[in-house]
Amino acid sequence: MPLPTRRTLLASAAALSSQRIPGANDQPRLALIGCGGRGNYLAKQCAAHGRLVAICDVDAARLAKAASLAPGLFTHKDYRRILERNDVDIVINATPDHWHTLINLAAMKAGKDIYSEKPLTLTIEEGRRLTRTAQQTNRILQTGSQQRSDPRFQQAVELVRSKKIGELQSVVVGLPKASWGGPFPAQPVPPELDWDFYQGPAPRRDYTPERTHFRYRHWYDYCSGPLTDWGCHHNDIVLWALGMDRGGPVSVQGISHLDPVPHGYDVHSQFTVQYRFASGLPVTCITMYTDQFGTTPLVVPTNMINGIKFAGSEATIEVQRGKIECTRPELLDEVPPVDSVQAHIRNFFECVRSRNEPVCPPEIGHRTASFGHIGAICLRLGGRKLTWDPVKEQFPGDAEANRHVAREQRKPYSYDSL
Ligand SMILES: NC(=O)c1ccc[n+]([C@@H]2O[C@H](COP(=O)([O-])OP(=O)(O)OC[C@H]3O[C@@H](n4cnc5c(N)ncnc54)[C@H](O)[C@@H]3O)[C@@H](O)[C@H]2O)c1
Incomplete structure (x- = not known):
């Protein structure tokens, strides 16, 4: 971690003085930004730890529906009106991926702690900036990768790290494929939706409902597809098991098994992507139930689970939500039934009080x-x-690839607005 400069120390002090740090008997006050499926679920899960006081969504119908989460909620479509409130201590950010970073940066600068949904970022550059700002402002941010708080995944990590399965030889990650389809004709924007605000820093496009609510996942304008949707859950565990969760691989290559339809969903929906780490270890991410495999140098078994296979020299582990298996079952301990989302949220609220780093920091x-x-x-x-x-978090000497490390932000929804 870099030594703090005078400027960063002043920023930390300012953020702390503008922020009430809840004590043991205090109920922190919460705001939900993004009232979709995940946001509503998280708000209910957080009710045991804090008091919801404000909600925000750029879709008035969703905002109105979420108003029943608690009595007397302050409601607004503009997150900045939420962040300027002194009665908000914590932000739950459950917006689509392309909005995560701008809202998280603004929340940190406003002195709020954050439970932010995964994938934490839309680009690599966003993540570098967010990590820096978290250090400067001394904010607690928990990334919503709740498999970290799941005893089965924790057990798999422990078995790999302790080498109880021998030397790790390969890792395969199975992911649900993305939707595939289109083209989708432009449609009139429904009156309840602020389509410009929804698109935010992403490029301006004609409205089609397939670009919004849940289905935004299938467009590169708003995300990186399955590799960051379910991928963030499983790869978080893989990087943790490898001791690489503050590092990364040294190369990647891939094959798309199904090309996107022009003017349709454009994320690669079915693929094999193989990473290599400096040790030579291959980690292969593959979409499950892939239709066309062909003969490729990267082909892996087609009966993949939505989960992770760690193959060691002495045993193999398969782990997914609710299930862990090992070719040497005696290595597995009994796992208590634990609600991993609740455990992850509890860890966040404990860290808000203690100011310790949560299990999945920026x-x-x-x-x-x-x-x-x-x-x-x-x-x-x-x-x-x-x-x-x-x-360096760069593709060395590869200008074409480095152009994707950051994305242009559409004004006024840019860093300049912070
Ligand atoms: N951790 C998990 O297991 C898990 C599960 C599901 C979703 N997620 C994540 O949660 C996030 C939301 O997913 P979802 O399925 O609920 O999506 P969704 O499309 O149902 O909901 C997103 C909501 O955010 C609103 N929104 C968009 N821009 C906004 C802005 N600038 N300000 C306020 N509101 C805005 C949308 O109108 C929508 O209501 C995604 O990042 C997703 O990856 C995580």
């Missing part, structure tokens, strides 16, 4: 998202092999 959320972004960049460049420098 640097780790950023590195996991970057892992997915690197793979998506590779697919977008035709799958050619890319070399990655995890220290």
Whole structure:
């Protein structure tokens, strides 16, 4: 961690003085930004730890529906009106991925702590900036990668790290494929939606409902596809098991098994992407139930689970939500039934009080998202092999790939607005 400069120390002091740090018997006051499926669920899960006082959504219908979450909520479509409120201590950010960073940066600067959904970022550059700002402002941010708080995934990590399965030889990650389809004709914007605000820093496009609510996941304008959707959950565990959750791979190559439809969903929906670490270890991410495999140098078993296979020299572990198996079952301990989302949220609220680092802080959320972004960049460049420098966070000598490290932000929804 770099030594703090006078400027960063002053920023920390200012942020702390503008922020009430809740004591043991205090109920922190919460604001939900992004009232979709995940936001509503998180707000209910957080009710045991804090008091919801404000909600925000750029879709008035969703905002109105979420107003029933608690009595007397302050409601607004503009997150800046939420962040300027002194009665908000904590922000739950459950917006689509392309909005995460701007809102998280603004919330940190306003002195709020944050539970932010994964993938933490849309680009690698965003993650570097967010990590820096978190250090400067001394804010607590928990990334919503709740598998970190799941005993089964924790057990898999422990078995790999302790070498109880021998030397790790390969890792395969199975991911649900993305939707595929289109083209989608432009439609009139529904009156309840502020479409310009929804698009925010992303490029301006004609409205089609397929670009919004849940389905934004299938467009590169708003995300990096399966590699950062489910990918962020499983790859977070892989990087943790490898001791690489503040680092990354040194190369990536990939194959798309199904090309997107012109003017339709444009993320690569079915693919094989193989990363290599400095040790030579291969980590292969593959979409499950892939329709066309063909013969490729990267082909892996087609019966992949939505989860992770760690193959060691002495045993193999398969781990997914609710299930862990090992070819040497005696290595597995009994796992208590634990609600991993609740455990992850509890860890966040404990850290808000103690000011300790939560289990998935900004640097780790950023590195996991970057892992997915690197793979998506590779697919977008035709799958050619890319070399990655995890220290400089650049593709050495590769101007074409480096152009994807950051994205232009559409004004006025840019860093300048902070
Ligand atoms: N951790 C998990 O297991 C998990 C599960 C589901 C979703 N997620 C994540 O949660 C996030 C939301 O997913 P979802 O499925 O609920 O999406 P969604 O489309 O249902 O909801 C997103 C909401 O954010 C609103 N929104 C968009 N821009 C906004 C802005 N600038 N200010 C305020 N509101 C804005 C939208 O109108 C929408 O209501 C995503 O990042 C997703 O990856 C995580």
